[in-house]
Amino acid sequence: MLESLSTKVQDESRQGEAYAPSAAGGREYKKKFYIESYGCAMNFSDSEIVASILNDNGFGATGNYAEADLVLLNTCSIREKAEQNVRQRLHLFRQVKQSKPGLLIGVLGCMAERLKGKLLEEEKLVDLVVGPDAYRTLPSLIEEAETGQKAVNVLLSREETYADISPVRLDSNGVTAFVSIMRGCNNMCAFCVVPFTRGRERSRNADSIVRECAGLFEKGFREVTLLGQNVDSYYWLDEAADKTVTFAQLLEKVALIDPLLRVRFSTSHPKDITDDVLHTMARYENICNYIHLPVQSGSTRILQLMNRTYTREWYLAKIDRILSIIPDCGLSTDIIAGFCTETEQDHQDSLSLMAYSKYDMSYMFFYSERPGTLAAKRYADDVPEETKKRRLDEIVKLQNRLSHESNQRDIGKTFKVLIEGDSKKSTEDWKGRTSQNKMVIFPKAGTSAGKGDYVWVNIEDCTTATLIGNTVQEEVIL
Numbered sequence: 001m002l003e004s005l006s007t008k009v010q011d012e013s014r015q016g017e018a019y020a021p022s023a024a025g026g027r028e029y030k031k032k033f034y035i036e037s038y039g040c041a042m043n044f045s046d047s048e049i050v051a052s053i054l055n056d057n058g059f060g061a062t063g064n065y066a067e068a069d070l071v072l073l074n075t076c077s078i079r080e081k082a083e084q085n086v087r088q089r090l091h092l093f094r095q096v097k098q099s100k101p102g103l104l105i106g107v108l109g110c111m112a113e114r115l116k117g118k119l120l121e122e123e124k125l126v127d128l129v130v131g132p133d134a135y136r137t138l139p140s141l142i143e144e145a146e147t148g149q150k151a152v153n154v155l156l157s158r159e160e161t162y163a164d165i166s167p168v169r170l171d172s173n174g175v176t177a178f179v180s181i182m183r184g185c186n187n188m189c190a191f192c193v194v195p196f197t198r199g200r201e202r203s204r205n206a207d208s209i210v211r212e213c214a215g216l217f218e219k220g221f222r223e224v225t226l227l228g229q230n231v232d233s234y235y236w237l238d239e240a241a242d243k244t245v246t247f248a249q250l251l252e253k254v255a256l257i258d259p260l261l262r263v264r265f266s267t268s269h270p271k272d273i274t275d276d277v278l279h280t281m282a283r284y285e286n287i288c289n290y291i292h293l294p295v296q297s298g299s300t301r302i303l304q305l306m307n308r309t310y311t312r313e314w315y316l317a318k319i320d321r322i323l324s325i326i327p328d329c330g331l332s333t334d335i336i337a338g339f340c341t342e343t344e345q346d347h348q349d350s351l352s353l354m355a356y357s358k359y360d361m362s363y364m365f366f367y368s369e370r371p372g373t374l375a376a377k378r379y380a381d382d383v384p385e386e387t388k389k390r391r392l393d394e395i396v397k398l399q400n401r402l403s404h405e406s407n408q409r410d411i412g413k414t415f416k417v418l419i420e421g422d423s424k425k426s427t428e429d430w431k432g433r434t435s436q437n438k439m440v441i442f443p444k445a446g447t448s449a450g451k452g453d454y455v456w457v458n459i460e461d462c463t464t465a466t467l468i469g470n471t472v473q474e475e476v477i478l
């Protein structure tokens with residue numbers, strides 16, 4: 001889905017990440033909560049909404065679970081491995097709870113929604129089970145749990161978008177932020193559990209999205225990523241003005257906040273991304289030239305079984321269309337190895353589609369059957385595990401080559417880079433991203449610019465995951 005740049009095998013979800021202790025934002029709180037987020041960017045964004053709700057109800061965040069009164073895991077169900085990670089983490093918290101009996105433990109997110117009350121039977125230490133549309137009820141559920149009762153709310157909503165809640169930006173770099181624009185998914189891809197855990201699609205009020213983005217810009221943020229399971233289905237009826245707002249129009253509204261605010265979005269379904277969106281991207285310099293376009297398979301037969309509603313040829317024509325409108329567009333994808341009935345030829349079709357599309361980056365998975373999905377009901381999970389892993393390995397090797405070749409093509413070019421902070425390896429270097437979402441490392445010594453500034457960087461070298469360069473001094477943009 002929506003994660004940082006680099007070639008990654010994602011046979012598991014993002015590991016749990018906890019909020020920094022600064023979360024309390026200087027206010028005094030009676031109690032402390034600790035939250036870990038797993039999986040996609042949507043979950044990380046939801047945790048910021050949860051933090052806001054808890055702050056308003058007397059709970060400050062802590063990055064140290066040992067001092068917490070409430071421990072929350074915001075979970076992911078997309079693959080079996082993602083759920084196993086959370087179960088292991090719960091095992092650790094079981095021990096913490098033994099030495100601190102008043103500690104409340106809550107499971108939020110997709111696992112809560114998928115397993116509901118069953119989670120309480122299977123994991124006796126859990127006190128709260130709260131689905132992704134029920135976070136507003138957290139304060140009353142916590143009160144209930146404090147009396148010793150188990151508390152569950154997994155109602156899915158057709159309306160909830162948390163539009164009026166200002167997320168608390170806890171471990172933010174102060175430069176880039178996620179802004180949720182829609183929730184849920186109506187697509188029913190055969191392998192995917194998301195439509196069951198996140199419910200029906202609903203879009204957030206366009207005015208509240210623009211307000212949130214403008215507020216972030218005023219606080220010094222310079223990049224927003226508009227988030228949704230399927231952003232191109234965004235659709236808002238502005239009843240007062242008797243007008244609808246499409247995703248292309250929303251992109252434009254956000255781009256118009258300020259030319260210094262970069263706009264990204266994720267995730268797009270290939271069937272829904274329109275020419276209108278592509279032309280809007282081309283029209284505004286501050287809408288980044290980068291599209292994450294999950295293909296899932298390169299075989300038309302498999303795509304049909306997956307219920308993706310497009311063929312290989314149709315997808316490739318979409319790639320051609322994107323590059324004809326935005327010639328320097330960065331492209332990435334999601335791809336699954338070993339879906340039900342996948343043959344060697346189907347696998348070769350995935351490899352050749354990747355080579356044609358020249359992806360800069362991919363999230364690569366082997367198929368993991370999820371209970372209740374269309375595929376689990378209709379098809380046998382019949383590709384042996386070793387075959388899935390071998391095919392995934394071939395996909396990863398190809399992507400590494402494609403990423404390296406893509407980076408090598410950038411050597412000698414100059415890119416406008418938004419500085420996000422110190423490079424991981426050295427405080428002597430800055431790290432930032434190009435419009436195409438590639439990470440660039442360059443020496444601080446060559447520029448007076450700082451975090452949140454744009455600089456022009458000439459690319460001199462690269463690895464598979466990173467561009468390495470030097471600033472072009474005279475063209476610093478402040």
Ligand code: 5AD
Pocket residue numbers: 001078079191192193294296334335336365366367368369370
């Ligand atoms: N098995 C493997 N990968 C999956 N994805 C979704 N469901 C499954 C599954 N059951 C992948 C898809 C999707 C990404 C978020 O996770 O590639 O785009």
Ligand code: SF4
Pocket residue numbers: 185186187188189192193194195229230269
């Ligand atoms: Fe899952 Fe398909 Fe919806 Fe993406 S578009 S969340 S893969 S059902």
